[in-house]
Amino acid sequence: MRKNWIAYPYVVWMVIFTIIPLGLIFYYSFIVKDDSGLHFTFAHLQRVFEPLYLIVLLRSVKLAVISTLICLILGYPMAMILAERQLSRKSILVVLFVIPMWMNFLARTYAWMTLLEKKGLIASILTSIGLPALNILYTENAVMLGMVYNFLPFMVLPIYSVLSKIDKSVIEAAEDLGGTPYITFKRIIFPKSLPGVMSGIAMVFMPAVTTFVISRLLGGGQYTLIGNLIEQQFLTTRDWGFGSSLSFVLMVVILLSMGIMSKYEKESEDGGLW
Amino acid sequence: MKYAVKKLYTFLIFFFLYAPILVLIVFSFNSSKSRASWDGFTLNWYVELFRDRQIMTSLYYTLVIAVISSLAATVMGTAAAIGIHNMKMVPKSICMNITYLPILNPDIVTGISLMLLFIFIKIPLGFFSMLLSHITFNLPFVILSVMPKLKQLDSQIFDAAMDLGASRIYAYRKVILPQIMSGVLTGFLLSFTMSIDDFVVSFFTTGAGVSNLAITIYSMARRGINPKINALLTLMFISILLLLVIINNRMSRDVERKASVN
Amino acid sequence: MLLVLLTAFAGVSAGCGGETQKTLKVYNWGDYIDKSVIDDFEKEYKIKVIYDEFATNEDMYAKLKAGGSDYDVVIPSDYMIKRMIDEGMLQKIDMNNVPNYKYIDERFKNLAYDPKNEYSIPYMWGTVGIIYNKKMVEGPVDSWKVLWDKKYSKQILMLDSQRDSIGITLKMLGYSLNSKEPKELEEAEKMLIQQKPLVLAYVGDEVKDKMIGNEAALAVVWSGDAVFMKRENKDLEYVIPKEGSNVWFDAMVIPKAGKHPKEAETFINYMCRTDVALKNAIAIGYSTPHTEVRKQLPTELTTDRTVYPEKEDLKNSEVFEDLAESLPVYDRIWTEIKSK
Numbered sequence: 001m002r003k004n005w006i007a008y009p010y011v012v013w014m015v016i017f018t019i020i021p022l023g024l025i026f027y028y029s030f031i032v033k034d035d036s037g038l039h040f041t042f043a044h045l046q047r048v049f050e051p052l053y054l055i056v057l058l059r060s061v062k063l064a065v066i067s068t069l070i071c072l073i074l075g076y077p078m079a080m081i082l083a084e085r086q087l088s089r090k091s092i093l094v095v096l097f098v099i100p101m102w103m104n105f106l107a108r109t110y111a112w113m114t115l116l117e118k119k120g121l122i123a124s125i126l127t128s129i130g131l132p133a134l135n136i137l138y139t140e141n142a143v144m145l146g147m148v149y150n151f152l153p154f155m156v157l158p159i160y161s162v163l164s165k166i167d168k169s170v171i172e173a174a175e176d177l178g179g180t181p182y183i184t185f186k187r188i189i190f191p192k193s194l195p196g197v198m199s200g201i202a203m204v205f206m207p208a209v210t211t212f213v214i215s216r217l218l219g220g221g222q223y224t225l226i227g228n229l230i231e232q233q234f235l236t237t238r239d240w241g242f243g244s245s246l247s248f249v250l251m252v253v254i255l256l257s258m259g260i261m262s263k264y265e266k267e268s269e270d271g272g273l274w
Numbered sequence: 275m276k277y278a279v280k281k282l283y284t285f286l287i288f289f290f291l292y293a294p295i296l297v298l299i300v301f302s303f304n305s306s307k308s309r310a311s312w313d314g315f316t317l318n319w320y321v322e323l324f325r326d327r328q329i330m331t332s333l334y335y336t337l338v339i340a341v342i343s344s345l346a347a348t349v350m351g352t353a354a355a356i357g358i359h360n361m362k363m364v365p366k367s368i369c370m371n372i373t374y375l376p377i378l379n380p381d382i383v384t385g386i387s388l389m390l391l392f393i394f395i396k397i398p399l400g401f402f403s404m405l406l407s408h409i410t411f412n413l414p415f416v417i418l419s420v421m422p423k424l425k426q427l428d429s430q431i432f433d434a435a436m437d438l439g440a441s442r443i444y445a446y447r448k449v450i451l452p453q454i455m456s457g458v459l460t461g462f463l464l465s466f467t468m469s470i471d472d473f474v475v476s477f478f479t480t481g482a483g484v485s486n487l488a489i490t491i492y493s494m495a496r497r498g499i500n501p502k503i504n505a506l507l508t509l510m511f512i513s514i515l516l517l518l519v520i521i522n523n524r525m526s527r528d529v530e531r532k533a534s535v536n
Numbered sequence: 537m538l539l540v541l542l543t544a545f546a547g548v549s550a551g552c553g554g555e556t557q558k559t560l561k562v563y564n565w566g567d568y569i570d571k572s573v574i575d576d577f578e579k580e581y582k583i584k585v586i587y588d589e590f591a592t593n594e595d596m597y598a599k600l601k602a603g604g605s606d607y608d609v610v611i612p613s614d615y616m617i618k619r620m621i622d623e624g625m626l627q628k629i630d631m632n633n634v635p636n637y638k639y640i641d642e643r644f645k646n647l648a649y650d651p652k653n654e655y656s657i658p659y660m661w662g663t664v665g666i667i668y669n670k671k672m673v674e675g676p677v678d679s680w681k682v683l684w685d686k687k688y689s690k691q692i693l694m695l696d697s698q699r700d701s702i703g704i705t706l707k708m709l710g711y712s713l714n715s716k717e718p719k720e721l722e723e724a725e726k727m728l729i730q731q732k733p734l735v736l737a738y739v740g741d742e743v744k745d746k747m748i749g750n751e752a753a754l755a756v757v758w759s760g761d762a763v764f765m766k767r768e769n770k771d772l773e774y775v776i777p778k779e780g781s782n783v784w785f786d787a788m789v790i791p792k793a794g795k796h797p798k799e800a801e802t803f804i805n806y807m808c809r810t811d812v813a814l815k816n817a818i819a820i821g822y823s824t825p826h827t828e829v830r831k832q833l834p835t836e837l838t839t840d841r842t843v844y845p846e847k848e849d850l851k852n853s854e855v856f857e858d859l860a861e862s863l864p865v866y867d868r869i870w871t872e873i874k875s876k
Contacts, residue, residue, distance in 0.1 A: 004358070004361050006353040006354070007356070007369065009354070010350050010351065010358075013350065014375075016391075017391070017409075017410040021388050021390060024387055024391060024394065025386065052871060052872060055875055078284070081280050092522050092525075094463070096288070096518070097291070099515075100291045100292060102466075102467060102470050102471065102510070102514070103295055103298060103471075103510070103511065105471050105473070106488075106492060106495060106499065107499060109294075110499065110745070111293075111298045112294050113745075114297050115293060115294065115297060117746075119749060137737075138736060149291070157460045157464060158418065158457075160456075161419065161456040161460045162422045162423065165426060165456065195422030199422050202374065202377070203377065203415065203418055206378040207377060210378065210379065212382075217742065220736065221696035221737060221738030221739065221740075222732075222738060224871065229871065230382060230383065231380065232698075232870075233867070234386060235592070235594035235597075235598055236698065236863075237863050237864055237866075239863075239864055243383075247383045250380075251375070255374065258374065308744060308745050308748045309745050309749075310745040310748035310768070311748055311768055328571070328587070386598065389599070390602060393604040477599070478599060481604065481605060482605065482606070483588065485588060493567070494567050495566070495591060495741040496566060496591065497565070497567040497741075498567075498741070498744055498745075500567065
């Protein structure tokens with residue numbers, strides 16, 4: 001069992017298609033070219049820590065953390081319900097969970113705008129039954145709604161896949177021994193599902209921090225996130241040095257926080273990421 | 275009572291997921307080109323859809339790339355997850371951190387860096403380079419899906435199988451794989467989802483004559499997304515549902531057959 | 537599904553067959569041509585066309601600049617053409633091979649982005665202006681200042697584009713929209729920060745649906761879109777403010793990386809042929825720089841000042857130039873405005 005050679009193709013693949021390309025990009029963070037040749041510089045990196053950009057970074061992290069939590073709170077019960085089902089067709093239900101995400105992102109987001117607008121569908125329904133219209137498009141809430149919508153399946157699926165194989169007899173034993181459902185959940189189900197939860201968090205949090213289209217379309221461009229900033233540097237401003245410095249810092253921040261977070265995964269015998 | 279609550283909750287979540295899809299479908303029958311006004315019912319967009327060679331070609335590339343890249347990523351990623359799971363602490367955490375890289379970098383960074391790589395090592399931009407890129411960003415989703423299942427796995431099962439004289443391959447196939455299957459399927463589904471809807475990375479890594487649906491649709495945005503796209507998505511959606519119904523019927527028939535045999 | 541797949545497959549394989557013929561790679565904005573025009577070109581000249589689309593000038597530039605693409609004909613906008621000329625990415629067009637160049641309106645030749653008109657041939661043009669809903673705004677609107685009017689708080693849509701938004705503010709203040717003067721830019725920044733609470737959203741392409749659906753009272757838009765919006769919602773009116781605005785061009789150019797410059801010229805000449813340009817002008821609905829086509833278009837279109845503004849409408853307007861080294865200044869201003 002201790003043979004791990006089957007991971008080698010992957011490792012080679014990742015070195016070629018992730019590490020080297022990132023090296024090519026991060027090269028721009030630290031090297032400037034002028035008339036006298038190439039120079040090493042920290043100027044780009046320093047600029048990332050200006051208050052202007054730190055605000056953006058903090059806001060992105062904040063929105064991503066909240067969205068991830070909402071995904072977890074909404075997604076966990078859903079994963080439990082899916083996992084409980086004895087049916088052979090529960091795999092169909094799981095597939096139904098991702099199908100909406102196969103429809104084009106832009107088309108889906110425009111559809112959300114149709115729903116959320118001032119004169120949109122939800123507002124019309126609310127006003128027609130005498131309730132005040134809910135005005136959430138172009139607010140931070142809309143951005144978070146977009147994140148939760150787009151990333152929810154990435155939380156539900158890994159948790160579901162872990163829960164579906166938790167030994168039923170263990171749960172029954174706990175109940176036989178007089179454990180309330182709450183205690184059974186807290187002591188047995190949740191700890192056992194932690195690896196799935198961690199994967200879910202990783203797959204929701206990381207894309208949520210770097211998204212730029214959701215904030216642009218649903219936030220009305222008023223909530224500049226780090227993803228927008230990076231995209232702007234690479235395309236509009238053509239300041240690759242600063243753009244890659246921003247994503248370098250972002251990368252370090254996220255990896256560190258993921259590392260700290262996985263310490264909470266006491267369960268797993270192999271410790272944290274770092 | 276508890277059952278009813280669960281039903282309601284499931285319904286609400288699915289409603290949340292499908293509400294925009296319903297809107298999308300309804301607007302495929304709108305005779306106005308704008309989603310802001312309803313000018314009456316039409317099937318015109320469906321007719322026009324089938325006349326649009328470009329959309330059809332990009333649909334073809336989208337599906338081919340999504341299927342191949344997610345299958346490849348699933349195979350390589352599952353193997354990698356098993357390997358990484360067996361590694362010692364330090365190499366393991368290095369590998370896991372590398373795994374995070376494609377997800378945590380903004381798409382634009384992944385896209386441009388891969389484009390630079392392909393130009394650097396002289397792989398012409400096109401179908402193949404786009405496929406390689408899709409496999410790359412799909413891999414982490416497979417590993418992150420399979421990993422939790424491996425952690426859950428009783429490591430003694432494998433040893434027991436080996437003790438009983440099973441070959442290594444046999445033990446993997448007959449003992450480990452069934453245990454982690456739901457993780458593998460999850461990984462496949464998620465990477466298929468990532469691939470079928472990717473714009474940024476695809477845009478930068480593809481070449482002349484090869485574009486996927488996302489590229490076609492994003493390019494349309496400046497002049498307004500044509501309701502042809504709604505028509506296309508509606509057809510895709512209905513086909514997938516039909517496919518699921520067929521599979522479901524097959525499966526329940528199998529279950530019945532097994533039941534009757536027993 | 538099967539049907540869709542089969543059709544797709546047929547489409548692809550039909551594209552691949554045939555003898556070895558020359559191919560021409562064309563890169564254009566999405567939905568910015570009458571597709572039948574390409575099929576006709578392939579038949580007429582026995583040249584196969586690979587036709588691709590991009591979503592923004594910046595996307596296109598990043599891709600071409602990296603060097604992995606060899607498109608023969610590209611259709612970017614003015615300031616991007618200037619940048620590509622300055623960076624040596626384009627080759628000169630031999631106008632002798634493009635006799636139909638004579639149809640292009642003299643007004644649109646030798647503009648700032650291509651002063652001697654050696655590199656580009658205009659394809660479509662238009663203006664930037666304000667579209668407003670007559671039922672929500674006390675008309676007539678004639679100045680950019682209306683976008684700072686507190687009466688319309690949260691009913692204003694600005695463009696999510698640093699160049700355009702800063703540009704029109706400079707115009708309102710009476711400066712050039714190509715200004716690189718720190719003091720002028722600082723003033724513009726102050727104005728935009730002051731305006732931010734009034735703005736409903738900074739939008740992009742979705743502005744069309746917003747205005748058609750009466751979601752906002754005022755928006756900054758491109759004239760080509762304004763025509764479409766006015767057709768869908770009769771309450772909308774488009775105006776080029778008196779302080780002047782931006783006149784933009786999308787023009788055909790030949791990148792140096794292209795392998796078939798001769799065929800590229802043939803294609804450009806074909807695109808300027810009256811019947812072809814007419815088809816495109818009708819399909820797209822933007823303003824054409826083609827004099828003959830303009831005569832043949834329906835009069836209700838050519839007399840619409842939204843599409844074809846009079847000379848006096850344009851008297852203060854300018855064309856974008858590449859900002860080059862001032863880009864980071866604009867970027868910083870924009871980030872400061874938006875992160876507030």
